[in-house]
Amino acid sequence: MDRLTDRLPAPSRNVALGLGVACVVALLLVPTLTSNYVEKLVLKGVVFAILAISWNMLAGYAGQISLGHAAFFGLGAYISAWVTTPSAAGFPEWLAMPALVAIVVGGLGAAILALLTGPAMFRLRGHYFAIGTLALAAIIQLLLNNMQSLSGGATGYYVQNNFGSAAVFYLAVLALVAVFAVTYYMMKGRLGLGMQAIRDDQDAASTLGVSPLRYKMWAFVVSSFFAGVAGGLYAQHAMYVNASTTLGVSWTIDTLVIVILGGMGTMIGPLLGAGIFMAIDNLLTDLVGVLATSLEGILIALFVIFAPQGLYGFLKDRFLDERRPGAEHPTGDSAAVERGSD
């Protein structure tokens, strides 16, 4: 993990690593030390963090603004529900899998959907891609909503697993660490650099031999896999899925808020955003009740206009850049710039 923080001076590198370990330890203590309610809340935060990291890979690093992330999350949730509780959807009982496998299968299902729809979706660029993914997500939600026997319709689908909510919780924390690490190394490596090159200028990247479709597909499939895993974790913890809520556009929205709040195209941004979002969301709900969504919407607009680099970018400008002026790329992660100067 030494490269994780190699951009920081030695003391802050240790501080950052220590902070990361402390956070993971604190998360692992949640099921034993706190109430069921808090565990649910924190799990939602962890699921959001995974979703945020995955959307950030696609939108922040590869520059493909998808508005259909909820579809991959929801499909992962449904697939994991089907394979742990197959009889409720009319599938044969021998299909039943333990929750751990089901979560991975959920991720794979979402990744396969990305693999199948990706080549078509990436014929679209920019605005068209954003609206196309919104339409794709709407179609998937409408289809599942209409297929009562598969999705449970309005009553939803009850999941049975003998895994226990605490075990799912530990699994979620593990998944978050894994997702973060995989994303970090991907973004440092060839794949991540290709994605960022395409984000910054697709035509230039293409001219230099970086195949846009190849790198976009990597971003789309891996990001969808993570989103599916997040969905599986959520379904196995809540033990209930519902086409209108689990596939709802609100998952996309919240993920967007988190990443924009934290900082698009950065590694720390989504984590920072998820933590702050959970705090704000609960605080806002306490303060203004059902109007919380309105304030979140206004927050998105304000952040995009006045702090497009998010909280992380803002903090970095304040506290880190003074030491190394000009070392950071102004709009995103510094990986591309630093690698380029090697």
Next chain:
Amino acid sequence: MPSIDLLSGAIVNGILLGGIYALAALGLSLVFGIMDIVNVAHGHLLMIGGYVAVIMALTLGLSPLLGMLVAMVVLVVVGLLLYEVMQFVVGEGMEQPILVLFGIALAIQNSWQYVLDNFLFGSHAQTTDLSIITGNIVVAGVSFSSSRAVTFVVAVVLVVLTWVFMQYTKTGRSIRATAQNPAAARYMGIDTDHIYRVTMALGAALAGAAGALLSMLFPFDPYVGWSYLLKAFAVVVLGGVGSILGTLAGGGVIGISENVGALVIGESFRDVVSLSIFLLVLIVRPHGLFGSSEGGE
């Protein structure tokens, strides 16, 4: 296979519906073509227009056709306010405007639901009723409701009026010049900021008119915005971005396919059909069925 009568009825009703879809898409198409912004809050503007008509009908007993005029005035104000926000991000690349408008759409939808629940008649679905003439009109064996016929005529008239405005007035010409080349337009003495403001207000007013007309045909709730946005975008893509008369063709295609699809596959798959056709056309012909070579980015 449904009978020929049902099928021809579905097609005629689809064409009638398509006229309103064209109007619903026109504002989106103009703002997209001229400002290069996909107004993802367009469906929500339409929702506001629909509710203005509903409120006028319920409180003042105003006919929805007059309610439509009120809705257009209200939406001009909303559009001007929206421009004040958007001017921060116009020309800032493509994701910033989308995200800002996405946030605004959320705020509109959520706060409107709050207002409905707490101060008005609740957020269950509402419709208006065109009570001047009722009943069905039968032409050559095909029957369709008179409200559909009236809304179709009004919608098409508004689309054609917009086309005339863009084609033959000084402001219209300035708008087209700005769409083609903002820098050149500025050299020619066109105040492009003003043009953008007018475009936004016009787009919003058209959305308001479409919403008021749609409120006569379909129930409205605070969440209808997203599905109308997708339908409107489908029409824009089919007709070609910025093409006014193209939206009429696009609206017809979506209206017909939706109605025939609902008839053949089932009513609950209505939106699936139109969205799938949209996605298909988007992927196969990103410039639209009737579009110019513009767009793609």
